[in-house]
Amino acid sequence: MTPTPPARFDHPRFIRLARPGGIEVTFMDWGATWLSCRVPVPGEAPREVLLAHPTPEDHATRGGYLGATVGRYANRIAESRLHRDGVTHALAAHPAGSRHQLHGGPDGFSHRRWQVTQQSDTVVTFSLDSPDGDQGFPGALHLDVVYTLTDAMSMAMEIRATVDAPCPVAPTQHAYFNLDAQPGSVLGHTLQLAASQYLPVDAELLPVDGPQPVAGTGFDFRTAHSIGNDYDHGWLLDAGQPAAVLTSSDGRLSMTLSTTMPALQVYTGGHLGGEPGRDSAPMVRNAGVAMEPGWLADSPNRAEWEQRTCWLEPMDVLIDHIRWCWTVSL
Known part of the structure; x- marks a missing residue:
């Protein structure tokens, strides 16, 4: 049975951005959710490269974060605790039954109605205010997310945030991509990652150690090869280089992802099987791959790792970027 949408979910607002002869994208204000991305491919119909549920209500109630803008902190925080300078903040655990927090908590930014504060044919800005103590996080936060069609085949996301108390802030976009003309499993897609290190994790997907070299492991995607697993x-x-290049199984369509953030979470949709897809038919296992720029799991509590800190200080402004660019092989 599909859960009943929250009472505050009604009349979602939809925003369409497009450039002549280029990509066409659609968002809604609930979760600042990226619902659709249609990419022109010569000789065939435009390819819909995003996974989506059949209704807006499904996006509001189901747990896959399809296309949502997630935060405050995207990724996992161990034991739902923040530790810094001898102070511990207890966070709201999520999902149900877990000791840890995932993607900002049970009422994270993916489950909020955002304000549309700017809109044109090629740009939309979503804004959100999060009070002190929201999901356990310290400090009041203001967040602006700007999506811009930068040219016919590219889209950029700018993240701007301020806080009035020290807090880890790491929102991201949680789209799932499938670049094939006839979507099925993405394990046949080709992936290349500009990453010499990965983070080993335990059964709860939390760190067992710090980042380790990918060389000689199944996590080495420095040379492009099929996802496979x-x-x-x-x-x-x-x-200094694009984070990832994803290519469709038929080799006709590629997507390059660039970001200013230090890490990339790659999730191949192992739990998507049976979830309702865009056409209401059940999705297959591994129906899409989410490539989530951000920070490594439990980074707020791992100051010893060699990456830019995710803690934002009062009077500072967080500015980060993600860019997606599609190319077609004739």
Whole structure:
């Protein structure tokens, strides 16, 4: 049985951005959710490259975060605790039955109605205010997320945030991609990652150690090859180059992802099987791959790791970027 949508979920607002001859994207204000991305491919119909549920209500009630803007902190925080300078903050655990927190808690930013504060044919800005203590996080936060069609075949996301008390802030976009004309499993897609290190995790997907070299392991995607297996792991990105290149099974469509954030979580949708898809038919296992720029799992409590801190200080402004660019092979 599909859960009843929250009472505050009504009349979602939809925003369409497009450029002539280029990609066409659709968002809704609930969760600042990226619902659709249609990419023109010569000689065939435009390819819908995002997974989505059949109704907006499904996006509001189901747990896959399809296309949602997630936060305050995307990824997992161990034991739902923040530890810093001798102070511990207790966070709201999520999902139900877990001791840990995932993607900002049970009422994270993916489950909020955002304000549309700017809109044109090629740009939309979503804004959100989160009070002190929201899901256990310290400090009041203001967040703006700007999606821009930068050219016919590219879209950028700018994240801007401020806080009035020290807090880890790491929102991201949680779209699932499938670049095939006839979507099925993405394990036949080709993936390349600019990452020399990955994060080993335990059965609860929390760190067992710090980042380790990918060389000689099944986590080495420095040379492009088929995805092949289930993943829900974080990679620490090498600086100065695009984070990832994903290519469809038929080789016709590729997507390059670039980001200013230090890590990339890659999740191949192992729990998507049976979830209702865009056409209401059940999705297959591994129907899409989520590539989530951000920080490694439990980073707020791992100051010893060699990556930029995720803690935002009062009077500072967080500015981060993600860019997706599609290319077609004739």
